[in-house]
Amino acid sequence: MPQKTKTTNIFVAGVGGQGILKFSNLLCEVAMNAGLDVKKSEIHGMAQRGGSVTTHVRFGERVYSPLIPQGSADYMVSMEHLESLRHIAFLDKKKGKLIYDPYEIAPPEVYTAQREYPGDIEERLAKFAPNRIKVPAFEKALEIKNPRAQNVIMLGALSTLLDFDDALFEEVIKQGFKEKFVASNIKAFKLGKELAKG
Amino acid sequence: MNKNNKKFLSGDEAVAQGAWEAGCHVAAAYPGTPSTEILEAVVTYPDIYCEWSTNEKVAYEVALGASMGGARALYASKHVGLNVAADPFFSSAYIGSRGGLVIVTADDPSMHSSQNEQDNRYYGIAAKVPVLSPSDSQECKDFTKLAFEISEKFNVPVIVRLTTRTSHANGVVVCEDRKPVPVKGYEKNIQKNLILPMFARKLHASLEERMLALKDYSDSAEINRIEKGTESTGIIADGVAYTYAKDAYPDAWFLKLGMMHPLPEKKVRELASKVKKIFIVEENDPVIETAVKALGISCIGKERVPRVLELNPDRLRAAFFDEEPEALDLGDMPGRPPALCPGCSHRPVFEILGRLRPIITGDIGCYTLGALPPFNAMDTCVDMGASITVAHGIRKALDQVKDENEKTKKIVAVIGDSTFYHSGMTGLANAVYNNAAITVVIMDNRITAMTGHQQHPGSGKTLMGKEAYEIDPQDVAKAFGVKHVWVVDPYDYAKTKEVLKQAIALEEPSVVITKRACPLYDRSIWKKPYWVNEDECIGCKTCIRLGCPAISFKAGEKKSYITPVLCTGCSVCAQVCPKGAIHAAEDKDN
Numbered sequence: 001m002p003q004k005t006k007t008t009n010i011f012v013a014g015v016g017g018q019g020i021l022k023f024s025n026l027l028c029e030v031a032m033n034a035g036l037d038v039k040k041s042e043i044h045g046m047a048q049r050g051g052s053v054t055t056h057v058r059f060g061e062r063v064y065s066p067l068i069p070q071g072s073a074d075y076m077v078s079m080e081h082l083e084s085l086r087h088i089a090f091l092d093k094k095k096g097k098l099i100y101d102p103y104e105i106a107p108p109e110v111y112t113a114q115r116e117y118p119g120d121i122e123e124r125l126a127k128f129a130p131n132r133i134k135v136p137a138f139e140k141a142l143e144i145k146n147p148r149a150q151n152v153i154m155l156g157a158l159s160t161l162l163d164f165d166d167a168l169f170e171e172v173i174k175q176g177f178k179e180k181f182v183a184s185n186i187k188a189f190k191l192g193k194e195l196a197k198g
Numbered sequence: 199m200n201k202n203n204k205k206f207l208s209g210d211e212a213v214a215q216g217a218w219e220a221g222c223h224v225a226a227a228y229p230g231t232p233s234t235e236i237l238e239a240v241v242t243y244p245d246i247y248c249e250w251s252t253n254e255k256v257a258y259e260v261a262l263g264a265s266m267g268g269a270r271a272l273y274a275s276k277h278v279g280l281n282v283a284a285d286p287f288f289s290s291a292y293i294g295s296r297g298g299l300v301i302v303t304a305d306d307p308s309m310h311s312s313q314n315e316q317d318n319r320y321y322g323i324a325a326k327v328p329v330l331s332p333s334d335s336q337e338c339k340d341f342t343k344l345a346f347e348i349s350e351k352f353n354v355p356v357i358v359r360l361t362t363r364t365s366h367a368n369g370v371v372v373c374e375d376r377k378p379v380p381v382k383g384y385e386k387n388i389q390k391n392l393i394l395p396m397f398a399r400k401l402h403a404s405l406e407e408r409m410l411a412l413k414d415y416s417d418s419a420e421i422n423r424i425e426k427g428t429e430s431t432g433i434i435a436d437g438v439a440y441t442y443a444k445d446a447y448p449d450a451w452f453l454k455l456g457m458m459h460p461l462p463e464k465k466v467r468e469l470a471s472k473v474k475k476i477f478i479v480e481e482n483d484p485v486i487e488t489a490v491k492a493l494g495i496s497c498i499g500k501e502r503v504p505r506v507l508e509l510n511p512d513r514l515r516a517a518f519f520d521e522e523p524e525a526l527d528l529g530d531m532p533g534r535p536p537a538l539c540p541g542c543s544h545r546p547v548f549e550i551l552g553r554l555r556p557i558i559t560g561d562i563g564c565y566t567l568g569a570l571p572p573f574n575a576m577d578t579c580v581d582m583g584a585s586i587t588v589a590h591g592i593r594k595a596l597d598q599v600k601d602e603n604e605k606t607k608k609i610v611a612v613i614g615d616s617t618f619y620h621s622g623m624t625g626l627a628n629a630v631y632n633n634a635a636i637t638v639v640i641m642d643n644r645i646t647a648m649t650g651h652q653q654h655p656g657s658g659k660t661l662m663g664k665e666a667y668e669i670d671p672q673d674v675a676k677a678f679g680v681k682h683v684w685v686v687d688p689y690d691y692a693k694t695k696e697v698l699k700q701a702i703a704l705e706e707p708s709v710v711i712t713k714r715a716c717p718l719y720d721r722s723i724w725k726k727p728y729w730v731n732e733d734e735c736i737g738c739k740t741c742i743r744l745g746c747p748a749i750s751f752k753a754g755e756k757k758s759y760i761t762p763v764l765c766t767g768c769s770v771c772a773q774v775c776p777k778g779a780i781h782a783a784e785d786k787d788n
Contacts, residue, residue, distance in 0.1 A: 015534065016536075025206075025368075028206055028368060029206060032204065032206050032370055037369075037370060038206065038368070038369065038370055039334070039367060039368065039369050040206075040367060040368040040369075041363055041366065041367040041368075042366055042367075043310050043311075043362070043366065050534070050536060050537045050539065050747055051534055051535055051536040051537075052534045063369075064440075064441040064442075064444040064445050065438075065441040065442050065444070065445040065510070065511050066334070066363055066367035066368075066369070066438065066441065067363065067442070067510045067511060069445070069510070069511045069512050069515075069523070070512050070523035070524075071523055071524060082531060082532070082534075083534070085528055085531060086528070086531060086534075088526070088528065089523070089524075089526050089528075106747075106750055107532045107533065107534040107535075108532075108534070108535065108537050108571075108745065108747070109532040109533070110532055110750070111742075111746075111747055111749065111750040111751070112571070112572055112742055112743075112745055112751075113739060113742050113750070113751035113753065115532055116753065117532075118529075118530075118531055118532070120529075124528065124529055128526060128528070147763070
């Protein structure tokens with residue numbers, strides 16, 4: 001398994017309010033409980049106000065830098081279409097995989113009618129991320145009437161690519177949410193796994 | 199090792215854990231990114247009294263007083279916060295500590311959420327205070343504990359210098375139990391605690407001696423360590439930059455500096471004897487580099503390692519090996535800068551001020567975003583509290599110009615509630631005392647919003663959750679002698695506009711308090727989402743110019759649209775719509 005010998009790099013992107021930080025925390029807890037060294041770096045503050053949010057997650061035997069070098073993310077998880085493209089330089093183009101939600105959130109220039117949301121993101125992504133899995137997590141989250149579960153659906157999708165037991169994920173979900181939300185998030189996690197398998 | 203002793207903590211949280219384990223008794227801070235979470239974590243531990251102080255100077259003096267009272271005390275702020283506290287900080291180096299006194303400064307290379315990237319390691323040099331520089335969460339915890347010990351052993355305050363990538367990076371931390379330390383109590387000692395010149399002269403000499411002892415300590419300390427490499431290159435690094443260098447050049451020799459000031463001279467010389475070339479890897483300024491060069495040791499520093507913006511493994515590979523990551527041409531795309539939230543009570547005020555077009559001096563908070571489109575309603579932003587004082591200064595300058603148009607220009611200072619208590623009050627007292635015809639708009643959203651909703655003297659609760667007297671800014675303004683004071687709900691657009699016009703027209707100091715809670719803080723003010731009747735909408739974009747993320751413009755149909763899940767029902771768009779095309783949810787039901 002790669003993460004036992006080399007550091008696994010996972011870059012996470014999205015927009016403030018999408019649960020990017022929660023997603024990253026759950027993922028890191030899984031890696032820590034599996035006995036690995038883990039580092040995570042994120043930016044908050046001003047960026048909370050509807051800005052881009054990114055986190056770097058790294059785990060392995062011994063991790064130094066909390067930041068992922070460009071072109072070396074094994075996985076990139078993005079919860080918003082445009083944000084997938086904005087940060088794509090972090091993905092290892094040859095061996096890395098993009099797991100992304102095509103959900104679109106208008107940035108200020110778009111909602112103030114100064115320009116349109118780019119219509120060619122898929123074509124551009126094809127160039128920089130030949131290996132990618134589209135996961136319509138937000139759409140599915142609305143279907144199960146739990147719009148806040150987008151991040152946990154994405155976590156389920158990512159879990160299919162990592163060598164951690166489902167039990168580890170389910171344990172951190174149990175610890176990470178209030179009791180009344182645990183069942184719905186376990187359900188969302190399983191849904192994400194199904195979506196990734198296609 | 200027991201798994202349960204491991205926690206996945208941010209550097210800020212690890213500082214709190216370290217303070218708790220060290221037996222810290224008192225912690226004081228004013229919120230500021232990236233340091234805010236330190237006190238937010240401290241409050242979750244028992245046994246530590248903690249508070250949001252009104253500003254950093256106050257927090258520092260509270261911590262210093264606690265140290266004089268024999269308690270172990272922690273001060274925390276962002277880098278620029280220590281500027282506010284610089285006066286007591288410098289004096290405290292002379293005074294030293296009774297209970298351990300630890301100063302945590304969280305610097306912000308790259309200015310992710312700050313106005314500058316000043317390097318606070320210089321404060322240690324300037325004030326003659328040791329500086330510990332942790333590289334990850336485990337060290338944030340360990341060094342905080344160690345800092346209390348050093349502080350008491352050497353009778354000095356100790357700086358623990360974090361940066362955004364240690365404060366807001368998480369790592370696995372092995373946690374231990376608290377070691378209770380008794381509070382020593384107060385002991386009168388004016389030669390130490392009262393810095394009259396006659397005492398201070400002796401204290402300065404004693405401080406120089408304390409620094410000499412600390413220099414020896416630095417050379418013997420385990421946190422300054424040489425790591426063997428397999429190549430003839432050596433790297434001297436501190437803080438998170440060490441971890442980037444480890445990734446970028448794993449085969450090099452390292453001198454890892456846990457205490458970067460005073461510099462461990464013997465260890466620097468030892469490294470120099472082992473390698474042919476030395477890189478100094480440090481973020482921002484050449485602080486270590488200057489000290490190493492002063493020893494007569496040649497090294498490569500800022501000519502290769504960038505000084506501006508934070509470092510990362512990519513920038514270091516470029517510095518070491520000229521390796522640049524591949525530049526990708528992603529094509530043009532819209533940016534995603536931060537914006538005022540839907541329902542933000544600042545929005546209508548900026549929309550109105552943008553129309554009235556006075557000179558607008560700004561301050562530090564979410565509302566600094568009023569400077570950006572679509573409002574463009576801010577001319578200056580300097581530091582906490584400067585809106586009022588800079589307005590005052592501009593007024594005194596314009597009073598002396600000959601041109602009548604210039605002379606009669608109106609000046610409005612905008613300041614948030616927390617910033618007003620922080621350092622706006624003294625400026626307002628000054629404006630009244632020295633009679634400056636300015637209007638001060640206190641944007642009172644009931645909480646310190648930008649840093650994530652911390653309590654302050656006007657919000658009725660303390661950090662520890664106790665009820666507190668709510669200071670009313672209206673009472674403050676009146677007590678200071680401001681004759682014209684209004685309180686208005688900014689959700690009432692017409693009234694707010696009328697009041698602002700009246701206030702700005704005056705030739706005397708005036709205060710307008712726009713009072714409405716931050717909708718992210720107080721969800722009880724949310725109403726059902728508003729909606730646009732497309733038959734009535736004429737596509738004039740007046741509502742779009744509010745810059746509300748909940749309102750978008752459908753280019754094809756030329757109609758505005760409100761995204762229901764984002765709308766908080768503040769009604770401001772409905773009030774500015776010239777056709778009355780925007781309606782409350784209730785109108786739809788009928």
